Amino acid sequence: MTSFEQHFEDKINNEVNIEPRDWMPDDYRKTNIRQISQHAHSEIVGMLPEGNWITRAPSLRRKAILLAKVQDEAGHGLYLYSAAETLGITRDEMIEQLHTGKAKYSSIFNYPTTSWADMGAIGWLVDGAAIMNQVALCRTSYGPYARAMVRICKEESFHQRQGFEILLSLVRGNATQKKMAQDALNRWWWPSLMMFGPNDDNSPHSAQSLHWRIKRFSNDELRQKFVDAATEQAKVLGLAIPDPALKWNEERGHYDFGEIDWEEFWNVVKGNGPCNKERLDTRRKAWEDGEWVREAAMAYVEKRKNRSQKAA
Ligand code: 3HC
Numbered sequence: 196m197t198s199f200e201q202h203f204e205d206k207i208n209n210e211v212n213i214e215p216r217d218w219m220p221d222d223y224r225k226t227n228i229r230q231i232s233q234h235a236h237s238e239i240v241g242m243l244p245e246g247n248w249i250t251r252a253p254s255l256r257r258k259a260i261l262l263a264k265v266q267d268e269a270g271h272g273l274y275l276y277s278a279a280e281t282l283g284i285t286r287d288e289m290i291e292q293l294h295t296g297k298a299k300y301s302s303i304f305n306y307p308t309t310s311w312a313d314m315g316a317i318g319w320l321v322d323g324a325a326i327m328n329q330v331a332l333c334r335t336s337y338g339p340y341a342r343a344m345v346r347i348c349k350e351e352s353f354h355q356r357q358g359f360e361i362l363l364s365l366v367r368g369n370a371t372q373k374k375m376a377q378d379a380l381n382r383w384w385w386p387s388l389m390m391f392g393p394n395d396d397n398s399p400h401s402a403q404s405l406h407w408r409i410k411r412f413s414n415d416e417l418r419q420k421f422v423d424a425a426t427e428q429a430k431v432l433g434l435a436i437p438d439p440a441l442k443w444n445e446e447r448g449h450y451d452f453g454e455i456d457w458e459e460f461w462n463v464v465k466g467n468g469p470c471n472k473e474r475l476d477t478r479r480k481a482w483e484d485g486e487w488v489r490e491a492a493m494a495y496v497e498k499r500k501n502r503s504q505k506a507a
Contacts, residue, residue, distance in 0.1 A: 318358015
């Protein structure tokens with residue numbers, strides 16, 4: 196081991212963050228770029244299923260909340276793209292990787308939002324699953340990523356609560372509204388469990404990422420924590436989780452749950468989910484339509500640069 200490598204390992208073992216100018220192994224850099232950029236892509240693609248409901252929110256209050264939430268996700272994308280840029284990749288390169296299908300984003304956003312209750316289920320389950328993962332990422336070893344996650348988690352926590360509150364209102368409403376809430380839970384439960392990624396023994400990156408403390412918990416550990424928490428929350432809502440195998444295991448001190456449909460998961464990850472094409476087409480179109488904004492912004496930057504050069 197070289198002295199650089201030893202110094203790096205010592206920092207990791209002593210819980211000292213790795214910062215952009217520090218020496219780091221090439222694979223550590225690549226793993227962080229991969230994970231942070233995929234995370235950033237998930238935030239901005241994640242705006243689409245909910246953005247679809249802003250004009251159809253049932254009240255002004257709900258509309259204002261949903262608008263704020265969707266805008267927060269754009270902000271999360273920006274913090275995360277900025278964190279990834281400190282590792283030597285440009286924003287344009289990352290966007291290109293998303294648009295060409297080279298970079299992944301979370302499988303969950305390839306499912307359609309077919310009723311208002313889905314806004315509740317996404318907030319409660321999808322943001323809930325995201326927080327379970329992201330609270331741990333506040334202590335990830337790469338400094339800029341860890342710091343970005345602190346603020347993101349605060350906002351995700353509001354997102355989770357607003358989703359739970361939407362469902363709470365629906366279950367306290369009439370029979371049709373309660374049915375809408377149950378239907379949304381039925382459709383979003385299993386895709387939410389898939390957000391944590393493949394089982395530990397099928398997760399090629401986990402061992403190294405845990406060693407480098409990029410990940411603090413394994414995929415299965417986080418999934419179990421989520422199932423334990425969400426099952427209790429479902430009881431408060433009076434909704435039934437669509438899993439006949441879900442059962443408290445006294446010995447383990449956790450809920451046992453059924454097998455995820457891994458074929459469906461990999462199909463969606465590979466681009467064949469119900470909305471993959473639509474999501475990527477929408478992102479590409481937004482990029483093309485926004486070209487004039489980027490050009491105008493860059494022209495302004497150039498103009499200011501020229502002015503300050505003349506003044507100097
Ligand atoms: N969807 C799409 N791809 C997934 C996936 C999922 N749910 N789970 C795993 N994968 C991919 C991995 O990216 C990896 O692909 P790659 O080799 O091409 O990069 C492959 O499947 C193998 O999985 P691993 O378990 O080995 O990969 P990781 O060690 O990276 O673990 C992860 C996967 C747990 C998702 C991890 O990357 C992670 O914690 N990422 C940061 C959090 C994140 O991205 N969250 C997105 C959720 S949505 C969100 O945050 C938006 C919010 O507003 C709701």
